[in-house]
Amino acid sequence: MNTDRWFDDVALASEINSYLHHASPADYEKTVKRRAGAEGHGVIVTAYTPKMIVEDPQQVIEDLRRAYRRAQERPRPNIVAVPRGTRYRAAS
Incomplete structure (x- = not known):
């Protein structure tokens, strides 16, 4: 999962989702699938827009x-x- 901030000690991911990078239906679907995959493995994911952060x-x-x-x-x-x-290579 590509993430903007990773808190390794607790497996928490935080993303900044801008309209620019999620403007197309395909880009949005890719983001939703990536998030669902991470959450399916137990990662907690937060997401914010740049506007939310500024305002x-x-x-x-x-x-x-x-x-x-x-x-x-x-x-x-x-x-x-x-x-x-x-x-990544898993340990043998």
Whole structure:
């Protein structure tokens, strides 16, 4: 999953979804599928638009804090985050 911010200690992802990058139906569907896949593996995902961040940054921060606390309350899923462009190889 491509994410804008990853909190590895609790497997929490935060995305900034701009209209520019999600303007087409295909782009939007790809985003929804990616999010559903991550959530299906136990990752908690938050999403904000640039406008939300600019117009109400305090609300975004509060939402992120709540999501982080919620992530802390459940067992961390067995997810490994790797930098973009890196191939992950499971240990033998």
